[in-house]
Amino acid sequence: MMKFGGTSVGSPTRLRQVVELIGKHARQGPLAVVVSAMGDTTDWLLDAAHLATEGDLEGALAVATRIADLAKANAAALAPGQATALAERVDGLLAPLRQLLHGVSLTRECSAPTRDRVLSFGELVSATLLAELLTAHRTPATFRDARQLLVTDDRFGAARVDLVRTRERLQAARETWGVEVPVLPGFIAATPDGRTTTLGRNGSDYTAALVAQGLGASEVTVWTDVLGLHTADPELVTDAYPVAHLTHGEGLELAAVGARMLHPRTMIPLIESGISLRIRNTMEPEHPGTLIDAIGSRDGQRPACIATREDLALLGIEVRKLSDQFQLGERVLAALREARVTVWMTAQSANGQSLAVVVPRPDAEHARSVLVTELAQELSRREVEPLEVRQPVTLLTLVAETMGHGVNVAGRFFSALGAVGVNVRASAQGASSRSLSCVVDAADTAVAARTTHAAFNLAHQQVSLFVLGRGTVGGQLLAQLRAQQALLRDRHGIALRVVGLADSKRALFDAAGLTLDGVEARLEGVTPEAPQARTLVPLLDALRRLPVPILVDCTAAGGLEALYTEAFQRGIHVVAANKKPLALPWEAREALVDTARRNHVAYHYETTVASSLPVIDTLANLVRTGDTVRLITASLSGSLGFICNELTAGVPLSRAVRTARERGFTEPDPREDLSGTDVARKALILARELGLPLSLSDVALEPFVATDECASVDSFFQVLATQDAAYAERVARCRHAGTVLRYLARIDPSKAGTGSPVIRVGPVGVEAGHPAADLRGSESFVSFTTTRHSDFPLTVRGAGAGGAVTASGVLADILRISQTLRGR
Ligand SMILES: Nc1ncnc2c1ncn2[C@@H]1O[C@H](COP(=O)(O)OP(=O)(O)O)[C@@H](O)[C@H]1O
Ligand SMILES: N[C@@H](CC(=O)OP(=O)(O)O)C(=O)O
Numbered sequence: 154m155m156k157f158g159g160t161s162v163g164s165p166t167r168l169r170q171v172v173e174l175i176g177k178h179a180r181q182g183p184l185a186v187v188v189s190a191m192g193d194t195t196d197w198l199l200d201a202a203h204l205a206t207e208g209d210l211e212g213a214l215a216v217a218t219r220i221a222d223l224a225k226a227n228a229a230a231l232a233p234g235q236a237t238a239l240a241e242r243v244d245g246l247l248a249p250l251r252q253l254l255h256g257v258s259l260t261r262e263c264s265a266p267t268r269d270r271v272l273s274f275g276e277l278v279s280a281t282l283l284a285e286l287l288t289a290h291r292t293p294a295t296f297r298d299a300r301q302l303l304v305t306d307d308r309f310g311a312a313r314v315d316l317v318r319t320r321e322r323l324q325a326a327r328e329t330w331g332v333e334v335p336v337l338p339g340f341i342a343a344t345p346d347g348r349t350t351t352l353g354r355n356g357s358d359y360t361a362a363l364v365a366q367g368l369g370a371s372e373v374t375v376w377t378d379v380l381g382l383h384t385a386d387p388e389l390v391t392d393a394y395p396v397a398h399l400t401h402g403e404g405l406e407l408a409a410v411g412a413r414m415l416h417p418r419t420m421i422p423l424i425e426s427g428i429s430l431r432i433r434n435t436m437e438p439e440h441p442g443t444l445i446d447a448i449g450s451r452d453g454q455r456p457a458c459i460a461t462r463e464d465l466a467l468l469g470i471e472v473r474k475l476s477d478q479f480q481l482g483e484r485v486l487a488a489l490r491e492a493r494v495t496v497w498m499t500a501q502s503a504n505g506q507s508l509a510v511v512v513p514r515p516d517a518e519h520a521r522s523v524l525v526t527e528l529a530q531e532l533s534r535r536e537v538e539p540l541e542v543r544q545p546v547t548l549l550t551l552v553a554e555t556m557g558h559g560v561n562v563a564g565r566f567f568s569a570l571g572a573v574g575v576n577v578r579a580s581a582q583g584a585s586s587r588s589l590s591c592v593v594d595a596a597d598t599a600v601a602a603r604t605t606h607a608a609f610n611l612a613h614q615q616v617s618l619f620v621l622g623r624g625t626v627g628g629q630l631l632a633q634l635r636a637q638q639a640l641l642r643d644r645h646g647i648a649l650r651v652v653g654l655a656d657s658k659r660a661l662f663d664a665a666g667l668t669l670d671g672v673e674a675r676l677e678g679v680t681p682e683a684p685q686a687r688t689l690v691p692l693l694d695a696l697r698r699l700p701v702p703i704l705v706d707c708t709a710a711g712g713l714e715a716l717y718t719e720a721f722q723r724g725i726h727v728v729a730a731n732k733k734p735l736a737l738p739w740e741a742r743e744a745l746v747d748t749a750r751r752n753h754v755a756y757h758y759e760t761t762v763a764s765s766l767p768v769i770d771t772l773a774n775l776v777r778t779g780d781t782v783r784l785i786t787a788s789l790s791g792s793l794g795f796i797c798n799e800l801t802a803g804v805p806l807s808r809a810v811r812t813a814r815e816r817g818f819t820e821p822d823p824r825e826d827l828s829g830t831d832v833a834r835k836a837l838i839l840a841r842e843l844g845l846p847l848s849l850s851d852v853a854l855e856p857f858v859a860t861d862e863c864a865s866v867d868s869f870f871q872v873l874a875t876q877d878a879a880y881a882e883r884v885a886r887c888r889h890a891g892t893v894l895r896y897l898a899r900i901d902p903s904k905a906g907t908g909s910p911v912i913r914v915g916p917v918g919v920e921a922g923h924p925a926a927d928l929r930g931s932e933s934f935v936s937f938t939t940t941r942h943s944d945f946p947l948t949v950r951g952a953g954a955g956g957a958v959t960a961s962g963v964l965a966d967i968l969r970i971s972q973t974l975r976g977r
């Protein structure tokens with residue numbers, strides 16, 4: 154048995170392949186064919202019915218013409234010599250459809266039986282034409298009307314098949330058929346009195362399974378447009394991959410929870426009769442595709458599949474009174490069964506007091522009114538809360554044969570969803586232990602499918618980065634990512650993907666990941682747009698939907714705290730080298746940190762003090778472990794450290810500053826360093842880690858160079874040159890006194906509340922033996938004198954400035970988030 158889906162017969166190229174495949178297999182042994190409507194014909198027919206109901210007959214007939222044109226074009230391409238005859242055939246077949254649409258437009262009513270009749274024309278046309286085309290290509294074939302073979306009840310739209318009568322008819326028919334290949338329309342059937350019914354969307358697979366069973370076929374091949382059944386819908390999850398071999402049980406579970414590949418009932422006849430099912434790609438017929446049989450995979454490779462069923466509604470029913478007299482679950486399900494509403498999932502609380510039911514969204518209102526009637530008395534006595542309907546929602550299910558044996562499957566499933574901020578509205582685990590289902594909002598479908606799929610199928614943790622700034626730090630970060638990406642993925646299981654890059658005026662974003670080679674030049678090509686922070690907010694909405702989203706702030710810009718807040722509120726982590734948001738007035742800084750905490754996201758800023766040196770984390774650990782910090786002394790400015798060393802070596806001030814700037818040691822605006830403001834900010838960040846509610850105005854600050862009169866960076870350099878001699882003299886005085894000029898910060902928590910400043914920042918002449926005396930180049934140091942480290946202060950020392958080291962610190966912060974998520 155071969156079944157060809159709409160995707161296989163939608164274009165001449167594919168149809169040609171179908172005719173060839175059938176020809177080849179028909180020569181090898183008896184073969185039967187089931188075919189679906191061409192391309193999207195079924196959707197078009199639904200549109201036509203809708204337009205006619207609205208009274209738009211012209212629109213409805215135009216749709217009918219579109220369907221006819223597609224069929225004629227396909228037929229003409231395959232059998233040019235018979236184009237006219239086949240076109241007439243198509244028109245003849247569709248004439249009753251036009252009459253039907255006419256009728257609907259007059260009555261403005263399209264009942265379920267009428268809708269099924271309208272829908273049947275898609276399959277009728279494609280099966281009739283396929284039989285003709287096969288015959289024209291020397292594979293004798295005959296159209297066999299499924300409506301005379303498949304007997305159903307009268308649940309139009311989702312009819313139930315009378316299996317016994319259907320099997321009898323198929324067996325009897327087979328006796329009368331000749332050697333020609335029978336070509337049957339999928340999806341359609343009829344009631345015992347001959348009224349056309351349909352089996353539900355994607356029902357052709359079910360037709361194929363039933364016909365295979367009735368005719369005694371050994372195998373069913375479903376030909377489609379993908380290389381088999383994938384671990385998830387490949388349209389939603391780009392990383393999904395085809396599964397080679399599944400058990401019938403897994404196939405049944407996937408079908409039951411709504412994997413679009415398989416109609417819910419397809420597996421049953423196959424299991425009953427031990428028929429294997431293959432899913433293959435029409436355009437790649439050599440590829441083995443997916444095999445679903447009684448045995449399943451023998452090589453122990455058992456992928457976990459994610460199925461998504463969309464366009465559903467969740468009905469919530471809650472009993473107020475604690476009592477078991479309602480038998481809520483039984484009554485609700487019986488009422489819905491009676492009303493012929495399909496129930497995709499139910500979840501009942503352990504005490505039976507609340508119940509969630511998932512139904513097709515188009516049936517939601519009907520289901521609600523059925524339940525309101527069923528529970529009318531209880532509702533009027535206010536024993537049951539008013540029914541809640543949430544829609545549209547998606548049923549997301551993890552299916553794996555070995556799930557029952559795995560540890561922490563549910564934990565991984567739900568924490569993956571939680572990590573990307575997806576709310577689980579209801580959940581259920583079947584007794585089979587083969588599946589775990591949950592209901593999520595429709596808007597979360599893609600992100601939920603991608604994250605859960607990755608959590609179970611991918612060896613690596615995906616991380617999505619939105620990088621702000623491409624200056625000294627941002628540029629280096631991109632270079633390091635380029636260099637480390639492959640190693641991090643292959644050796645450490647972390648796949649870092651830069652999805653966004655922005656500077657102060659432009660932004661680039663691609664959810665699939667930006668190619669890092671040449672990305673800066675591409676950003677340059679974007680039309681500038683300002684103000685930046687506001688235009689970035691919509692991109693955060695896209696970022697939050699990606700796995701482990703992190704906003705990486707490599708700028709030194711002010712005012713980004715609003716963007717951080719927006720990020721935190723969307724469940725996005727922030728890694729920042731930017732000190733400014735941390736130097737805001739105490740309350741604003743607290744509010745920012747608190748927003749991150751409340752939204753359970755990380756805000757890492759190790760590089761804001763002494764670049765990549767482990768200062769913040771060291772201090773946080775001292776505090777967390779109950780040590781008391783008595784004094785912090787530090788040389789926190791790599792640039793001022795460098796400048797002091799240059800001055801000591803006899804270099805004039807203005808030249809020393811220029812070199813520091815060129816080497817990337819200073820802030821973009823060197824006045825921030827030379828005024829001492831940058832050091833004051835860093836000292837403030839450290840003091841606040843101790844819980845001291847201080848602000849920048851509390852810092853006793855003596856600048857290294859007064860920068861007040863300089864309106865611009867250029868004028869500042871002019872002023873600097875006039876001070877070269879004074880600074881040379883100052884250094885000489887220090888040398889004379891046996892000291893070295895340094896710019897230090899001192900934090901003394903014991904001064905808190907005394908009126909004396911806790912934080913002092915300024916130039917100091919230090920004597921030999923002081924930890925700052927022999928600092929080289931741009932080296933920084935921070936020393937913590939604590940209760941536990943009282944005799945020998947805990948000292949952190951090393952390169953404390955520069956693009957490359959800062960970027961490596963930023964990368965380390967990013968990795969810290971990724972590793973925590975992997976539980977390492
Ligand atoms: N788990 C899955 N594996 C493969 N394809 C899937 C899966 N889930 C959804 N799909 C989608 O189903 C499509 C094929 O289904 P369908 O449109 O019904 O094809 P056909 O017309 O051939 O029956 C694929 O193109 C793919 O986008
Ligand atoms: N044409 C019907 C039946 C079907 O199964 O089609 P396909 O094989 O293209 O999924 C539908 O669209 O629902």
